[in-house]
Amino acid sequence: MYYKKQLAVAIAALFPLVSAASEIDGTVLNVQGKPVAGAFVEVEGKSQSVKTDKNGQFTLSELEPGMTKLHIFADGFAHLHQQLQLPESGLDNYLVRLNRSAIEVIDVVSAPVHMSVMESAIPVNVISGESLRRRQASTLGDSLEKLAGVNTNYHGGVASTPIIRGLSGPRVLITQNGLDVGDVSRVGPDHSVAAEASTATQIEVLRGPATLFYGSGAIGGVVNVIDGRVPVDNATRGEWNLETSSVNDKKQASFNLTSGRDSVAVYLDGYWRESDDYQVPVAPDADSNAQGDDFTVENSAEKSNGLTLGASYLLDQGYLGFSVEQFNREYGVPGHSHGGENEEHEHEEHDEDNHAEESVLADLEQTRIQVMGELALDYQWFNKLTIRAAMTDYEHAEIEGGSVGTVFENSTEELRADLHHNEFAGWQGGISLHYKNTEISATGSEAFTPPTQAQTLAMALMEEKHIDDVLFSFGVRAEQVKLSADRVFLPHLGLHQHHEQATDEHEHHAHTDAEHTQVLDFTQVYDVEHTFTPVSLSAGLVWDFVEHYNLGISVSRSQRAPSASELLSFGPHIGTRSYEVGALFTLHQHEDESHFELNQAAIALETSNNIDLTLRKTQGDLGFVFNVFYNRVDNFYYQAATGLFAEVSHQHGESGHAHEEEHAHDEHASELPVYLFQSDDVILTGFEAQVAWQINDEFKASAFSDYVRAKLQDGGDLPRTPPLRLGTQFSYQNEQLSAHLDITRYQEQDKVSGFETTTAGYTLVDVQVAYDLSLLNQDTALYLKINNLTDEAARVHTSFLKDLTPRPGRNITAGIRGYF
């Protein structure tokens, strides 16, 4: 039967004049019965899609008769899924009514199953368009920090990485158009993310385990930065922006352009940004009593630019394209030699040699080539193939006092192919094949991790099915991760304990001679190969239990292979001001002497068992999304203080002989606290809430709140966990003018780990006004933003530099933006 239909289609294709296919003519209306222009009508499971005209009308042609599923969506409206029996004669005057949604609903692109804030079992945030432009900052973490469940690890404004539900680093994967961004931002908080928000068109955040879609590195979540670098159509359009800010004298320009003709589409984007050290309302150093109103965070200037060129060949059944990107960023690393949770140990010494510090600059450069393609298939089993591949070459040099201290390199090749199958017994979905090869090396004084190759090969299956009012989904992914390093060093390290306990903050100056262990004069070298087979499983459902409401449940078990830096590190990491030792090693205590040796215990996979519950109101003038989660992570790798200190000669600002005398009294100037990676079971619980109320066509009020509690199962809290937040937004929008007022309250964080201090709460007020000029028939808007209107002194608990780099003071930004 099926075969015959295929045959019919094949024959029909041979005789294009004979129309055997059906057509739908229809209109999209809102609840008041007014037409909705610019709404998208998609045929689910196919690549067919049309946009409604100004009368809300659309025509879908060349459809296969029979059961057809439509997905209809438009800005400001709830997405609608319609299932219909399409007769061979087609349908005329098919009416669709869209309900308003107070919460912006944008689909996650490039996932084999349908995901959005309102419709998926797992929680997602997607920002695009105007709301992305309003939030975008110089760094990725700062751009996303006002999304529910997402915080920034604010690293002095120059680098930041998103923290999702309290997790970050190797647990949050940053991707660019669905593929690993290929930088070293997962290794150190002072390493910038090589992705840019100002040229992006959409940023998606998957909160909670997303290993199913993205693999091992996504156990805590994913941030996917999307732009149009590989164009999928050639309608001429573009966007440009000029902006300047007062707090750091920032100047920024960016643009993107898509065009083409016939079967060729081309894309170009670029950005340029330069900023100075930023001003803060208080003395940057938390221990300073200095008064005044002219403080800046030294060495927080940034300079970056990027250019991306792409082109595609458009086919009837899809497209194939490529892009090349060059990305450059140069930034100061403020407080480079201070950061870290051991701050308490350092202050008194450092107050004296602050001025002798030499500034550290990071200079990063990345070249990225991407190939993307999509092809609609006409096979019995499969209907669509998408292919994404990327080759990335990344280099990042840390320049100390004018000469290169450490060079980090990352070379990544990645290939992902998703094959979508035809609906089978009501199930839609596909299989995904994924290969990734990453070679990371660090050379120089901060080379704490040996050169490592990580190869990942994975296969995943994702499926979903509607049964009455319930959407069921499940997925499974099996992965093989091979980590090899042929020269892992185990040096004999001069270790000693301080006589006073490490937790004693105030008396450490009194301690006397350090106890040094004997030093052997050779370094052991190992050839290490780890093979991990993480398996992830996930199941979920979304139940529309009452009209306009749904309930989502998602359960998952995800596994992650520990990263090279968590396993193989052995050396000083200046970014976190600690001596890092990986989990491959263990501390051996013998009478008074301690030394590191190989860990004989098996290296275990980190395993997350997660439950998410979501309650939503999806349509109407009032909308909300409430999430609660429970995440138990077994073998959670984290750095634990050993209480030992390592002798390290690496000194910043050591500029000659005069310095020795300055240091003569200073016993600990050349030592770092030793942190050993170990694993324990951890429980994370928390919630996110978002409520929005569209008061009338112009006014809207919304609020969000989030909280996470991260504790070790055996007692104790994890460090740098975000505090409870509450935020509100009031907005006004008419044809010409839009205004937004954001008030965000960060509560005090007093759930701290051993070496951390509590962080006071604070409130940030931001306002923004934009005025539409419509110059030359183009969409052009002037805007004015004031961030931190009250000039509040705020320190970020999740930052490694919280005691050195407060948030910027009042910042006035003016800019102009245009679309065409």
Place this chain on the structure above:
Amino acid sequence: MKTFHLNILAAAVSALLLSACGDAETTIVERAPVENEADYNHGDDHQHDDSYEIKSAGRLAVLTAGGDEALIYDLDDASLLDSFTLSNASSTLSSSAGFRYAVINNRAADQVEFIDSGLWREDHGEHLHDYKQAPDLSGYKVSGSRPTHLVKHDEQLAIFYDGNSDTGEAASVQVLTDADIANQTENLPALNYSVNMHGVAEPHADHLFASVRRDDSLSTSANKVLPDQVAVYHLHDDEYEQEHIFLQTCPDLHGAAQNEAYQVYGCSDGVLVTYQADGAYASAKIDNIDALDGLRVGSIYGHHEQGSFIGVASQHGGGSAVLVQIEAGEQEMQAIDWQPQVDAHPVAYSFSAGGEHFLILDNLGYLTLLSAHQHDDHSHWQFETRIDISEQDIADMPEGLSFEMTVSQNDDLVFIADPIAQHILQIDLETAEVVRDIELNFAPAALTWLGIVDD
């Protein structure tokens, strides 16, 4: 209540999912340990000034008579560290510009190979970082047609490939640093000629002073394979581009040297001097002096600490030699009386590490030391002493071999390889005494000192 509810759910989910597999496997192979790059613990006094520096006398690379094996000796304890079989037999051994690598030039095989001595220094910004590791034959090789003259200057090594008229291969130059060898740089800065020549190139930061062979109809050289002009090339994207050509000719150019200010080249009619004056390139010619007695300067030695160059004029293929002191600035040349013995034919020349001495090793087994003396603002090179380095009958010298020497770059020492006695003598130049004898069980063909240069 909420927590309780969640816990029940968690338990249910765990039971459901724990059956799924997840596996981890680790393989660790211990490799040979390396000597520590630096002493981690430097006592309680927290002196940081030289904590990363290594005191080592250095290492010696020695080539066997067959030329197919290179051995590395540790000079701290005179022990053999390792030996390496070379891909091609060679008799030409020298060091890289930074003295980290032994450079083995296989002219006939069109290839240059490198052995990592394992000793080197990196500049880590606020400190110098020394490394001491096991020697290793580098997988890195550079190739070109007939590599012949290897010239070092200020961290750069220029390899001049003569090219081959029989095969129609043109001459070329490649310039590399120790970092290029360490990083196995694929695209080295290069100069490509359109003809073959027996030429020479002097690297000078981003510039290259290199010989130019003109069309045979224009060339003033008697032997046309020898160039007769010099040009300056400037590096642009791995390619040297001609920036200036000196019009003053240098017929039958052979031999060159440079110091910070001047480049000098041996010509059949004298010595060509090139330099920069007021931002422009200039040249001068020093005519041959009578003391040369019809010979021409064919090799020139320079040292960055020395204003004067020393030129050697000898019969082609060896023989007695006339040494001249060349003052490039004054454009003067004068003979050096090195008081040669009858039938003494020099086999090797070298400046000492600090430039205070000039050493002449001859076929009779004597090392002659010249030293510079100041006379009215001029240094004047003269005979200082002569050391008898061999008690053997020089008639027993194996065919094709000779005495060879190399100087230490961090001590006032010279090492002389004796193929008859099969040993290496270490001579202290300050006291002019043999201070050590390293026994070999083979006849050495060549040797070179490697290690960390004492700045």
